[in-house]
């Protein structure tokens with residue numbers, strides 16, 4: 160057995176890869192062998208024929224942002240004529256639209272808007288909770304949390320405790336990009352650094368708020384830096400066990416100040432597979448169809464993924480960067496079925512949900 164084959168063999172049965180081994184596997188493994196190992200690991204973790212998805216929406220409540228990431232076509236700087244912030248009623252209308260379609264997860268997420276006091280979020284989350292008690296508020300990036308803390312001169316912990324009391328249940332992993340300082344300085348120099356991202360996640364998880372973890376790849380990072388990102392996440396997960404899932408996605412360079420080449424489908428599959436193998440302490444790997452599209456998202460189910468993400472009924476950040484992909488429940492279910500699996504609706508915390516499927520099995 161070759162050296163790489165024996166590494167894949169070990170990882171496929173749940174053994175841990177070192178950082179150097181992860182880099183080697185990522186660079187050198189044959190894609191089919193890598194995919195087979197990731198699929199074996201996924202099947203070991205999730206035997207049976209289920210693939211989950213969540214009915215959710217993303218509400219981009221403000222595009223005003225003082226961070227100015229170069230990969231972002233969504234934000235407008237403070238004072239810009241095209242800047243907007245939704246009123247609570249406008250957000251609530253969108254929550255209603257989603258809840259009427261069975262959504263249980265609402266992601267309120269936007270720019271780091273220095274004009275918004277913490278009361279904006281407290282009142283909004285309370286109103287959502289009162290009107291839509293079945294909806295989980297899975298919202299705000301680490302950057303937004305830090306922006307609120309700075310504006311209010313509060314600690315991260317106090318911000319999270321205040322927002323949790325208002326109804327914030329969990330945090331999405333947004334804003335991670337690549338957790339390597341060299342990369343962050345090049346693509347988002349004004350954003351919180353990697354240590355701060357980890358700190359916010361650690362505090363949230365310690366407070367009992369589950370979070371997801373993401374990776375936005377395909378900008379200026381090297382292969383080794385992608386593995387370093389996974390390594391940072393794996394280390395924190397060893398400590399907290401607070402991440403529910405990992406969601407790698409690639410950046411769309413079409414309308415953003417940072418130009419580049421869109422990642423290829425093969426690269427996407429390679430990232431999924433190595434993520435499944437390297438993150439031995441993560442339960443779930445999500446095939447995020449928003450940038451690669453549904454067909455490639457479907458293929459991701461053969462490369463280590465056990466979850467198809469969400470319906471994302473409304474989203475602007477990735478769409479404004481040039482992504483044209485959309486999906487409804489029927490399409491998600493059809494793609495899951497045609498990959499040989501049975502679609503199952505879940506909630507934010509990966510609990511099965513008794514809710515009728517959109518399509519007959």
Ligand code: SF4
Pocket residue numbers: 224225226227228231232233234269270271302347350
């Ligand atoms: S990615 Fe987020 S933090 Fe960065 S500029 Fe866009 S809205 Fe602001």
